[in-house]
Amino acid sequence: xxxxxxxxxxxxxxxxxxxxxxxxxxxxxxxxxxxxxxxxxxxxxxxxxxxxxxxxxxxxxxxxxxxxxxxxxxxxxxxxxxxxxxxxxxxxxxxxxxxxxxxxxxxxxxxxxxxxxxxxxxxxxxxxxxxxxxxxxxxxxxxxxxxxxxxxxxxxxxxxxxxxxxxxxxxxxxxxxxxxxxxxxxxxxxxxxxxxxxxxxxxxxxxxxxxxxxxxxxxxxxxxxxxxxxxxxxxxxxxxxxxxxxxxxxxxxxxxxxxxxxxxxxxxxxxxxxxxxxxxxxxxxx
Ligand code: AG3
Numbered sequence: 001x002x003x004x005x006x007x008x009x010x011x012x013x014x015x016x017x018x019x020x021x022x023x024x025x026x027x028x029x030x031x032x033x034x035x036x037x038x039x040x041x042x043x044x045x046x047x048x049x050x051x052x053x054x055x056x057x058x059x060x061x062x063x064x065x066x067x068x069x070x071x072x073x074x075x076x077x078x079x080x081x082x083x084x085x086x087x088x089x090x091x092x093x094x095x096x097x098x099x100x101x102x103x104x105x106x107x108x109x110x111x112x113x114x115x116x117x118x119x120x121x122x123x124x125x126x127x128x129x130x131x132x133x134x135x136x137x138x139x140x141x142x143x144x145x146x147x148x149x150x151x152x153x154x155x156x157x158x159x160x161x162x163x164x165x166x167x168x169x170x171x172x173x174x175x176x177x178x179x180x181x182x183x184x185x186x187x188x189x190x191x192x193x194x195x196x197x198x199x200x201x202x203x204x205x206x207x208x209x210x211x212x213x214x215x216x217x218x219x220x221x222x223x224x225x226x227x228x229x230x231x232x233x234x235x236x237x238x239x240x241x242x243x244x245x246x247x248x249x250x251x252x253x254x255x256x257x258x259x260x261x262x263x264x265x266x267x268x269x270x271x272x273x274x275x276x277x278x279x280x281x282x283x284x285x286x
Pocket of ligand 1: 009011052053054055086087088089090091157158159160190224225226
């Protein structure tokens with residue numbers, strides 16, 4: 001029998017997701033984290049940061065389409081968009097399909113992630129050469145303090161709130177995002193799994209709600225992320241995400257549609273409770 005290589009992410013201390021590995025394409029340590037690109041049998045190429053699955057060629061479209069098009073189509077005509085994190089380029093690829101977007105700024109802390117994606121994941125990183133794009137290698141929490149009234153949409157495509165990404169989940173950061181947005185701007189952040197990270201989801205949602213006049217949570221399935229159900233929190237200064245104002249719908253999308261946009265905001269009762277409940281007793285302990 002052939003020797004089998006498997007990668008396992010321990011999604012909780014007691015549960016893991018394992019993928020059979022064909023080949024390890026990259027494994028290196030940067031100043032910030034460990035980066036791995038693995039070629040898997042089930043999901044094709046996969047980007048792993050500090051042992052956590054960030055994206056796979058097989059299911060990346062769900063996450064990238066949902067984190068990008070929900071805010072981009074809530075705004076009638078977004079022209080300037082800031083992405084914090086997102087060094088693999090998946091979010092930039094989605095933004096670049098809007099003809100009216102004039103400026104995209106990508107602020108990624110680790111140049112190693114951009115290099116790895118450019119080299120091994122061309123289908124995800126393919127828009128990183130868009131002439132409208134400026135890439136800045138910096139901590140997003142630091143960068144945001146330097147922006148004022150500059151963007152229509154800010155997309156926070158971070159890793160988990162540990163180590164380098166911790167500052168991207170705090171109130172001070174969301175206030176910075178608020179100030180970086182124009183007067184009718186919109187932000188969205190990935191806010192983890194309602195099944196396994198309920199407490200974190202709630203506290204993040206509450207922080208965003210204290211800063212933005214309108215904040216809403218929506219969901220999408222991402223099979224390779226913990227529990228397979230992922231949340232996003234949108235903060236809007238003015239436009240109503242439930243009635244998207246954007247007339248333009250990018251062609252050839254695989255998950256997002258006008259109907260999915262609306263249905264993604266319909267939350268199961270346990271998620272609604274999670275957002276309302278002060279004490280956290282309904283939050284799963286896993
Ligand atoms: N950023 C969010 C990934 C979180 C996954 N968590 C985990 N595997 N424990 C994804 C970046 C994609 N552009």
